[in-house]
Amino acid sequence: MTSPRAPHGPAVFLDRDGTLIEEVGYLDRVERVHLFPWSVEAIRALNEARIPIVMITNQSGIARGFFTEAVVDEVHRHIASLLAPGGAHIDAYYYCPHHRDGKVVEYAVACDCRKPGRGLVDRAIREFAVDPAQSFTIGDRWLDVALARNVGGKGILVRTGYGLDEERQPADGLSADAVVNNLVEAVSWILETVGSRLQAPGSSRPKPEARSPKPI
Ligand SMILES: [Mg+2]
Numbered sequence: 001m002t003s004p005r006a007p008h009g010p011a012v013f014l015d016r017d018g019t020l021i022e023e024v025g026y027l028d029r030v031e032r033v034h035l036f037p038w039s040v041e042a043i044r045a046l047n048e049a050r051i052p053i054v055m056i057t058n059q060s061g062i063a064r065g066f067f068t069e070a071v072v073d074e075v076h077r078h079i080a081s082l083l084a085p086g087g088a089h090i091d092a093y094y095y096c097p098h099h100r101d102g103k104v105v106e107y108a109v110a111c112d113c114r115k116p117g118r119g120l121v122d123r124a125i126r127e128f129a130v131d132p133a134q135s136f137t138i139g140d141r142w143l144d145v146a147l148a149r150n151v152g153g154k155g156i157l158v159r160t161g162y163g164l165d166e167e168r169q170p171a172d173g174l175s176a177d178a179v180v181n182n183l184v185e186a187v188s189w190i191l192e193t194v195g196s197r198l199q200a201p202g203s204s205r206p207k208p209e210a211r212s213p214k215p216i
């Protein structure tokens with residue numbers, strides 16, 4: 001607990017396909033990247049609240065031989081270039097390239113980083129010193145909610161992408177902390193939740209004013 005890198009705040013673990021950008025199946029070309037119309041605003045609001053945003057995405061298309069890691073990196077640079085003019089940025093882009101049934105040998109493994117495995121959250125905890133118990137996942141699949149359960153945070157299901165269908169077919173034993181229409185509503189829910197934690201008596205956060213709305 002005395003380490004300067006001890007966990008100290010929330011992060012958002014953000015799904016990519018169907019959540020930040022439109023779901024198009026295996027995304028193998030940057031030309032197929034389409035942000036939702038509200039995505040820039042949503043990311044910027046988290047940036048302004050100083051909550052780190054870590055994208056966590058399963059990209060088994062790499063293991064399946066549909067595209068390479070270089071393509072995924074290019075897609076992520078392209079997403080960053082679409083966010084930047086709006087003053088928005090994602091702090092880190094993590095992906096799992098694996099699948100146990102993949103045909104590319106080096107990636108055809110059972111790993112701990114494919115969601116709902118927690119490997120990539122553990123990487124974020126190391127690199128950003130965030131507290132998973134205070135953190136949030138946002139995604140359009142039950143596996144995104146399951147990731148939150150696996151790390152002890154809150155899970156939000158959005159109705160974009162596969163979300164509407166997922167909502168109609170609840171996963172066994174899983175329920176989301178919130179089900180909302182889209183990413184911008186998820187961010188509003190997070191900011192309200194973080195704000196009410198800060199106002200709660202006995203809050204242990206040292207500098208609540210840093211994350212509160214500016215006084216008028
Ligand atoms: Mg998704």
Ligand SMILES: [Zn+2]
Binds near residue numbers: 096097112113
């Ligand atoms: Zn993996």
